[in-house]
Amino acid sequence: MTVSKENIRGSHALLECLVAEGVDTLFGYPGGAIMPVYDAMYDYSEQLTHILARHEQGAIHAAEAYARIDRKTAVCIATSGPGATNLLTGLYDALLDSTPLVAITGQVLDSLLGSDAFQESDIIGASAPLTKWNYQISDAKQIAEVMRKAFYIANSGRPGPVLIDITKNAQIQILEEFSYESNKDNPKVNIRSYRPLPKVKSQDIAAAVELIDEAKQPLILAGHGVHIADAQDTLKAFAEKTGIPVSTTFHGLSSMPAGHPLYVGLPGMHGNYGPNFLSNESDVVIAIGMRFDDRVTGDLPRYLPDAKVIHIEIDQAEINKNVPATVAIHADAKQALEALLPLVAEKEYPEWLARFRECDKKEKELVIDDLVSTNEDGTLKMPQVMRMVSDKTEGNAVVVTDVGQHQMIGMRYYDFKSKDAWISSGGSGTMGFGLPAAFGAAYAEKQRAERTGKAARPVIAVVGDGGFQMTIQELGMCSQWEVPVKILLLDNNYLGMVRQWQQLFFDHRYSQVGLTNPDFVKISDGFGVPAERVSHVDQLNDAVDRFLSAETPYLLHVEVINEENVFPMVATGKSVAEIALTAEG
Amino acid sequence: MDLNAPEVDHDAQHSYTLTVFTENVPGLLSEVVSVFTRIKMNIDTLTVSASRIEGIHRFTMTIDCTKKLIDKITAQLEKKVDIVAAFAYLSHEVVAREIAMFKIDTKVLNDEKTKKELIDLHNPAVVEEHDNYAVLIKSGKEAKIQAMFDYLEPHDCIYEFVRSGRIAVVREMDPFSKRLDSMDKEFH
Known part of the structure; x- marks a missing residue:
């Protein structure tokens, strides 16, 4: 359906584009240069719900997670100057983590551009390296074309954030005629310089099939691209037919259910023992929608020395960037897997798989058993708490985290049974992401439940005491919208990951990592979010039950022991095969 | 250009001519340059102009x-x-030239011996000649331009010197159109 309007202001035209693209939720914060758009929102209150964050960073992180639940392009909106620059961290985060986002910023009148006018910032220049694309609209006549392109670019190929800056004169300008054809109605956008969806080449598939069928010790590394392409079921079918063990990267987590006989855990710095220790013994690695980040590869020259690598990747610039591909399949993960699936042989690798299980056993005995057990004095450990939450939710919650030790614990100790259930800041490691992102995820879950009639999955924000305080004001957003974000604060009274590194690599010289924390329960209470604090194992079970059954936002403040380290660990500069299970190695 | 040409040592330094075809939109120059600033890399020369195709700009860079x-x-x-295609060429794969302009003291041209030597050795075009200064243009390979500069410099006569940076055409027949065609075939 093409939208057509006459005598419409730029601000209204902009919102017409959003509505036509299927947007019903905006995350934002008003201000001077975007006021005409906020005024227009008054007329669109039935089609568009605006969620007021308490800081623009909160708005964009909420939008990011909202997008990642359904893979639907999310929209955030802010004013010019500081409003726009406050979005930059979120844009960077969304770029690194391939998140489809359209950020709209107001701008001063075009006649004032370049004059250092009040709240004028060169947001196009500033955001260029942090966005997939950006554009400044200074004439309302550009709105339709630019917005269509913005939505197309944000959510095609490798998704990413797009920023559209719109000058105030364009917002108030009256268009005699306005028409808009959405990407849904006509998905074909012809941009000569941007071709996001490569065709799968049969010769690449044939070359990959040959390697796969002849492999002796193959390994699948499934990344974020599996989620983005909605290829989880295809991945599972492919793994089950070929019998190849599957390791999921940080962002691939939850694309294979925990406990699946072929699932072998996570590679990387704080991943599992098996997929690190054994990856260098694999002869064929099938990397799907992942980019061989340095946190995955460890010391690059000593990574996969003998493996032939089949790299399925939609972003051409990622192919051969870090690890050379023996066979590159430049394609969407699902399309590539669907092409491979009928051609690969049915196989099993019982001995190879048994070695992963041996590693699991070792990791369980040397690391996990102790960390999930109860201390004699009743003090609490992060893994113990996380495992309890995992068990009680039967692996069916959405877990959203902040950044640090608690994040690694969430990743390691939550046994995901449902897909698209792990939302965390990976590439950029943005502290402060957790709380607003959990709000965005919970809001998306709530909408999904309303749409489908199925129950919303619980959304658990796992945060540390450091990162929580970076965006703690978004308790206000949670409270105002009564979205039942369950905030699990794992408080060790330290910037724990930095402290761990200072202990291990800087000779125990703790520099600026100790925190004097506020009374989190009082703060939460002040925002109208019920909260309780536990510090002893005797309190934990009942507190977690109350936490999980709460129908409002809820904070469970868990005081954990101060100096627990995250292991296993592939230290910087080490080969993945040198993964340490304990501080002693 | 065959990017997998076996004779090229992947770890050795080479002089590349980069031709980049872009849409003609504001801010594109900084988009192109940001790829280099990010890795703290110097661009030796950079020229930008319209290309044969309407709406497509062509960047030529040496790296x-x-x-x-x-x-x-x-x-x-x-x-x-907004970047359509980028191609990297080794020197034998392109025909490259540069243009330089010299604003010099007219005394050099008034001296018959020097003038003859300058014309014989460097053959610049004299585009303007005034009482106090003259403007010469020299086009050619970078080394030839440098040679003319080196010749004039000891005469202490150069008021201004500017060079265009390398422009180049490639020996391969129309790689850009070939790329556009292959993109049509290889993408949905």
Whole structure:
């Protein structure tokens, strides 16, 4: 359906584009240069719900997670100057983590551009390296074309954030005629310089099939691209037919259910023992929608020395960037897997798989058993708490985290049974992401439940005491919208990951990592979010039950022991095969 | 150009001529340059102009780096939404020239011996001649321009000197159109 309007202001035209693209939720914060758009929102209150964050960073992180639940392009909106620059961290985060986002910023009148006018910032220049694309609209006549392109670019190929800056004169300008054809109605956008969806080449598939069928010790590394392409079921079918063990990267987590006989855990710095220790013994690695980040590869020259690598990747610039591909399949993960699936042989690798299980056993005995057990004095450990939450939710919650030790614990100790259930800041490691992102995820879950009639999955924000305080004001957003974000604060009274590194690599010289924390329960209470604090194992079970059954936002403040380290660990500069299970190695 | 040509040592330094085809939109120059600033890399020369195709701009750049790096650079450039294609060439794969303008003291041209030597050795075009200064243009390979500069410099007569930076055409027949055609075939 093409939208057509006459005598419409730029601000209204902009919102017409959003509505036509299927947007019903905006995350934002008003201000001077975007006021005409906020005024227009008054007329669109039935089609568009605006969620007021308490800081623009909160708005964009909420939008990011909202997008990642359904893979639907999310929209955030802010004013010019500081409003726009406050979005930059979120844009960077969304770029690194391939998140489809359209950020709209107001701008001063075009006649004032370049004059250092009040709240004028060169947001196009500033955001260029942090966005997939950006554009400044200074004439309302550009709105339709630019917005269509913005939505197309944000959510095609490798998704990413797009920023559209719109000058105030364009917002108030009256268009005699306005028409808009959405990407849904006509998905074909012809941009000569941007071709996001490569065709799968049969010769690449044939070359990959040959390697796969002849492999002796193959390994699948499934990344974020599996989620983005909605290829989880295809991945599972492919793994089950070929019998190849599957390791999921940080962002691939939850694309294979925990406990699946072929699932072998996570590679990387704080991943599992098996997929690190054994990856260098694999002869064929099938990397799907992942980019061989340095946190995955460890010391690059000593990574996969003998493996032939089949790299399925939609972003051409990622192919051969870090690890050379023996066979590159430049394609969407699902399309590539669907092409491979009928051609690969049915196989099993019982001995190879048994070695992963041996590693699991070792990791369980040397690391996990102790960390999930109860201390004699009743003090609490992060893994113990996380495992309890995992068990009680039967692996069916959405877990959203902040950044640090608690994040690694969430990743390691939550046994995901449902897909698209792990939302965390990976590439950029943005502290402060957790709380607003959990709000965005919970809001998306709530909408999904309303749409489908199925129950919303619980959304658990796992945060540390450091990162929580970076965006703690978004308790206000949670409270105002009564979205039942369950905030699990794992408080060790330290910037724990930095402290761990200072202990291990800087000779125990703790520099600026100790925190004097506020009374989190009082703060939460002040925002109208019920909260309780536990510090002893005797309190934990009942507190977690109350936490999980709460129908409002809820904070469970868990005081954990101060100096627990995250292991296993592939230290910087080490080969993945040198993964340490304990501080002693 | 065959990017997998076996004779190129991937880790050795080469002098590359980069031709980049972009949409003509504001801000594109900084998008192109940001690929280099990000890795703290100097661009030796940069020229930008319209191309044969309407609406497409052509950047010509010279870069010294390894094959490994230039491949990553071209991939990063092509990843940008408004960049259509980027090609890297070794010197034998292009015909490259530069133009330089010299504003010099007219006394050099008034001296018959020097003038003859200058014309014989460097053959510049004299585009303007005034009482106190003259403007000469020299086009050619970078070394020839440098040679003319080196000749004039000891005469203490150069008021201004500017060079265009390298422009180049490639020996391969129309790689850009070929790329557009292959993109039509290889993408949905």
